[in-house]
Amino acid sequence: xxxxxxxxxxxxxxxxxxxxxxxxxxxxxxxxxxxxxxxxxxxxxxxxxxxxxxxxxxxxxxxxxxxxxxxxxxxxxxxxxxxxxxxxxxxxxxxxxxxxxxxxxxxxxxxxxxxxxxxxxxxxxxxxxxxxxxxxxxxxxxxxxxxxxxxxxxxxxxxxxxxxxxxxxxxxxxxxxxxxxxxxxxxxxxxxxxxxxxxxxxxxxxxxxxxxxxxxxxxxxxxxxxxxxxxxxxxxxxxxxxxxxxxxxxxxxxxxxxxxxxxxxxxxxxxxxxxxxxxxxxxxxxxxxxxxxxxxxxxxxxxxxxxxxxxxxxxxx
Numbered sequence: 001x002x003x004x005x006x007x008x009x010x011x012x013x014x015x016x017x018x019x020x021x022x023x024x025x026x027x028x029x030x031x032x033x034x035x036x037x038x039x040x041x042x043x044x045x046x047x048x049x050x051x052x053x054x055x056x057x058x059x060x061x062x063x064x065x066x067x068x069x070x071x072x073x074x075x076x077x078x079x080x081x082x083x084x085x086x087x088x089x090x091x092x093x094x095x096x097x098x099x100x101x102x103x104x105x106x107x108x109x110x111x112x113x114x115x116x117x118x119x120x121x122x123x124x125x126x127x128x129x130x131x132x133x134x135x136x137x138x139x140x141x142x143x144x145x146x147x148x149x150x151x152x153x154x155x156x157x158x159x160x161x162x163x164x165x166x167x168x169x170x171x172x173x174x175x176x177x178x179x180x181x182x183x184x185x186x187x188x189x190x191x192x193x194x195x196x197x198x199x200x201x202x203x204x205x206x207x208x209x210x211x212x213x214x215x216x217x218x219x220x221x222x223x224x225x226x227x228x229x230x231x232x233x234x235x236x237x238x239x240x241x242x243x244x245x246x247x248x249x250x251x252x253x254x255x256x257x258x259x260x261x262x263x264x265x266x267x268x269x270x271x272x273x274x275x276x277x278x279x280x281x282x283x284x285x286x287x288x289x290x291x292x293x294x295x296x297x298x299x300x301x302x303x304x305x306x307x308x309x310x311x312x313x314x315x316x317x
Contacts, residue, residue, distance in 0.1 A: 001020040002063060005065075007292075008033035008043070009099050009289075011204075013030040013047070015030075017054040018298070025058075026054050028049075028053035030046045043084065047067070047084065051088070062092040066095040067085070067095070068293045068296075069081060093301070097296070098125070101125065102292035103289040105296055113127065114126035114253070116235070118259060120141075120149050120201060120257075121150065122148035122232065124235035126243050128244065132311040133311065134242040136234075137235045146228075147265075149258045150200050150203055151228065152204075152206065152224060152228050153203035153205065154203055155228075156209065160173055160178075160186060169220055172216060172218045173209065208262065211225070215264075225264050232265070236276055237276045240276055247277070248280075249279040251283055254269060255285045259284060
């Protein structure tokens with residue numbers, strides 16, 4: 001028996017082929033597959049390619065597939081993805097969940113936990129001991145994703161433009177960002193940033209510059225990092241409060257590229273999160289999130305996969 005576990009995020013897609021013991025037999029990687037950002041056809045193409053690569057020339061029909069995909073939170077969205085999988089041609093049992101859940105399962109298995117994901121986008125997601133879930137953030141780069149790589153990069157660019165206009169303080173971010181985009185005039189930045197050929201990841205990649213300039217004592221860069229931490233902790237607090245976990249012992253898992261390229265955040269958040277939940281601990285997720293999808297796919301073959309339901313938001317009064 002074999003299963004496929006897939007992590008389809010905004011920046012990359014990882015597909016793992018595993019046997020009935022959960023041992024990983026092969027891995028395939030592809031570009032990001034966010035349903036809302038990339039569109040159905042592009043997502044379907046990426047999923048087809050990574051599954052074919054993972055299986056290779058093996059005579060394997062997966063008993064179950066778990067797909068954790070960015071941008072899928074509602075049943076109607078999951079139905080769209082399931083239809084995609086049918087078009088691809090796999091008749092396996094298919095479990096479609098948000099990519100935040102597979103990250104949580106990769107770190108905590110069946111235990112209560114909260115994941116704080118900061119990559120190109122951001123989201124906080126948790127599951128309590130009653131099997132209830134809650135989320136905060138993850139609403140995309142136009143109306144959310146605070147504290148994400150894109151948000152940090154956008155704030156840095158905004159600070160450079162404000163400084164150029166005389167609406168904000170001078171910042172050492174200006175020469176660094178001009179050099180990064182290989183231009184000498186601030187007025188050329190908008191065309192580069194708004195160019196459709198420039199992916200969002202080019203803005204999200206500015207995080208290391210913000211970190212470096214902050215370390216050099218630039219107040220504007222440091223303030224951007226502090227605000228990113230504020231937003232991520234605010235999302236974590238919202239989830240912990242709604243799930244009634246603030247008095248519990250559990251783990252916050254930090255997930256995503258931002259914590260690697262902006263280590264200030266990885267160091268700062270544990271100090272702040274312990275104030276949210278004093279009995280909690282904070283860890284960088286060491287496991288590949290797609291392993292959580294493998295775990296759920298194996299549970300699906302036994303008919304015991306648990307997908308937590310979102311806890312209803314109680315109205316005031």
